[in-house]
Amino acid sequence: MPELTPFLTKDDIDKKVAEIARKISSDYQGRELVLIGILKGAFIFMSDLVRHLTVPVQVDFIRAASYGSETSSSGTITITKEIETDVKNKHVLIIEDIIDTGLTIGYLIDHLKSFGPKSVRVCALLDKKERRSTNVSVDYVCYTVENGFLVGYGLDYAENYRNLPGIYHLKL
Ligand code: 5GP
Ligand code: MG
Ligand code: MG
Numbered sequence: 172m173p174e175l176t177p178f179l180t181k182d183d184i185d186k187k188v189a190e191i192a193r194k195i196s197s198d199y200q201g202r203e204l205v206l207i208g209i210l211k212g213a214f215i216f217m218s219d220l221v222r223h224l225t226v227p228v229q230v231d232f233i234r235a236a237s238y239g240s241e242t243s244s245s246g247t248i249t250i251t252k253e254i255e256t257d258v259k260n261k262h263v264l265i266i267e268d269i270i271d272t273g274l275t276i277g278y279l280i281d282h283l284k285s286f287g288p289k290s291v292r293v294c295a296l297l298d299k300k301e302r303r304s305t306n307v308s309v310d311y312v313c314y315t316v317e318n319g320f321l322v323g324y325g326l327d328y329a330e331n332y333r334n335l336p337g338i339y340h341l342k343l
Contacts, residue, residue, distance in 0.1 A: 175332075175342075178321060178337070179324075179338040185219070187313045195220075195226075203261065204224075208232045209266065209267045213325060243272075244271065248275055265283065265293045268325050269321065270295045272302055273304060273307040280293065280307065293310050295311070296314065297321060298312045323338045
């Protein structure tokens with residue numbers, strides 16, 4: 172049986188999400204924002220984040236499949252659900268649960284830029300900074316984390332544990 176060790180409580184996360192939302196609201200004051208959530212992992216983070224934003228926002232989702240193992244991505248990425256919003260000349264903020272090698276987010280940044288938005292930035296709940304193998308800039312990060320596999324608050328292992336309110340280390 173996989174073993175779960177508590178890492179971040181729901182209370183910790185709530186405070187941090189509110190804080191990052193204040194920063195985003197202040198940076199985008201007077202502008203309109205399109206948030207693009209990366210399915211499925213970002214669904215809970217995005218739903219909490221949007222309710223703290225004080226600028227006008229539209230929301231949409233994209234889904235990317237990366238063929239790899241359960242615990243790491245391969246870098247071969249395909250889009251399995253496309254955005255439905257016209258983001259041309261709009262400010263786009265991509266919402267991701269966790270950035271590891273950066274391959275997924277790097278691919279999605281380039282993909283979304285191809286629609287001609289005014290800007291594209293990235294907001295991630297978790298950033299495994301030391302594992303980065305590509306040169307992507309993450310504009311808003313809630314937590315920089317070490318190696319190890321995390322689940323809960325939207326993050327899965329084999330589609331399980333997304334419903335846990337807090338975040339846990341999973342020992343396989
Ligand atoms: P990257 O392309 O940056 O290597 O991988 C990013 C994706 O891998 C994330 O969106 C997530 O789906 C998955 N991933 C990377 N690290 C973790 C982790 O610690 N826990 C979970 N649940 N998924 C992870
Ligand atoms: Mg993800
Ligand atoms: Mg996953």
